[in-house]
Amino acid sequence: MTPSTSHSGAPHAHHHGHDHHDHGTPDQQDGLAEVLDLDAELFAPYLTSVTARVADAAGDGGVTQVVDLGAGTGTGTFALLERFPGSRVTAVDSAPDMLARLAGSARAKGLGDRVRTLETDAGTGLAGIEGVDLVWASASLHHVDDPAAALAGVRAALRPGGLLAVAEMDGMPHFLPDGAVAERPGLEARCREALSALHAERLPHLGADWGTLLTGAGLTVEQEHTEHLELRAPLPASAGQYAHLVLSRIRDALDGRADPADLAALGTLLDGGPQDVRHRDDLVVRSTRQLWVARRPADGS
Ligand SMILES: C[S@@+](CC[C@H](N)C(=O)[O-])C[C@H]1O[C@@H](n2cnc3c(N)ncnc32)[C@H](O)[C@@H]1O
Structure with a gap:
């Protein structure tokens, strides 16, 4: 994979600004960051089981180059670094605050040399990134304006035989x-x-039929799994x-x-x-x- 630079000069993503999830004031961003971290903490066993499923799908293929698309605070990035000890992750997000926070966490965890950040709009492709073993997109693809264009970009970034894992939720818990x-x-x-x-x-893409979209993008869907989580x-x-x-x-x-x-x-x-x-x-x-x-x-x- 062509290494991406930390906080590259990639054009700043367009500003969606249309949802409480999206880029808002720094306060809203902080709120979202905290929500993402708490979600990962509360549902940690689920995240572990999901990365295990992805590792099963990868088999002995070796996962060394990973992209975390719409990485947020890096909950997926860190789970994948643990799951695939020989891997490096490029964390992609259109929000610079998120990437700065993620990079800081990576350094604090002693993982700075395994994480790069790339500020770009995932909806416009992943220019300069190729030969990726695994793209992870958790609660992010529904934010892009044109999922088909985003998936075409993901496909181009994957090596032949490479995997895309899409994790979504049906709405707010x-x-x-x-x-x-x-x-x-x-x-x-x-x-x-x-x-x-x-x-x-x-x-409008929240709750989309990702199986159909993935197939339409020329990818072969190997697993589709739904889980109803409940904490009491x-x-x-x-x-x-x-x-x-x-x-x-x-x-x-x-x-x-x-x-x-x-x-x-x-x-x-x-x-x-x-x-x-x-x-x-x-x-x-x-x-x-x-x-x-x-x-x-x-x-x-
Ligand atoms: C709900 S958060 C999910 C974060 C993380 N993947 C997780 O599961 O904890 C969505 C993230 O996607 C990012 N995002 C939204 N639209 C994007 C776009 N067009 N390109 C890249 N990132 C985007 C947001 O900045 C945010 O960090």
Whole structure:
């Protein structure tokens, strides 16, 4: 693979700025970074099982050159460095803050020599990167404007026989048990419905049929796996923090788009009072995750 430079002069990615997930103010970015790290911490066994599936698919093929597409804080980067001890990862993201944070974490973990960062828009191809054994794209491909163009870029970066692993979730995790806010039954379901409407407008590829898109890009889908994850009490304190961050972001995103009484009820889960998700012991964290593992045909076609 042609080495990419750290924070290359690649054109700054265009600014989506259309979703609470996307580039926003530094505060929003910090919030997202913390959400990503807490998610990886809470669902660590899942991440481990997913990288094991990818290693199974790779077989004895050897994984030394890896790209983490839309790497965020590097949860995938670090999991893959551990799974494939002989590997180096190029972490690609359009958000410079994320890459700076990732590079700092890599240095702090003594892994700086195995990680490079590349600031670019994953939707416009991976110029200068080729011969990659594995591209990992977790919760990132649904952000690109044109998934087919992004997948064509991934395919071109892979060596013949190389793998693409796409990990996605069906939406925001669920947190509340039924009746969590007695005076507003069905609160979380209604908020999720309003959020789905927002996503349909702004993140149209969330929940896309990646199997079909991968096949359309000339990749052979070898695995498709869905897992319903559920974490119940006793939960670590980080589960409450995670719920608080995610629900705060949902409340901000739904400002003006949901029933004000629902937004006020959501506020009672976030305000530090008796109902606050950081204090209650009845949270159930549920999330559905999907994985596709696809291969560039070994004949290079
Ligand atoms: C939800 S986060 C996922 C981060 C990480 N892969 C994980 O699973 O924890 C999505 C990441 O994709 C990045 N991103 C969004 N659109 C992008 C694009 N067009 N090109 C490159 N990165 C992008 C965002 O900056 C963010 O870091």
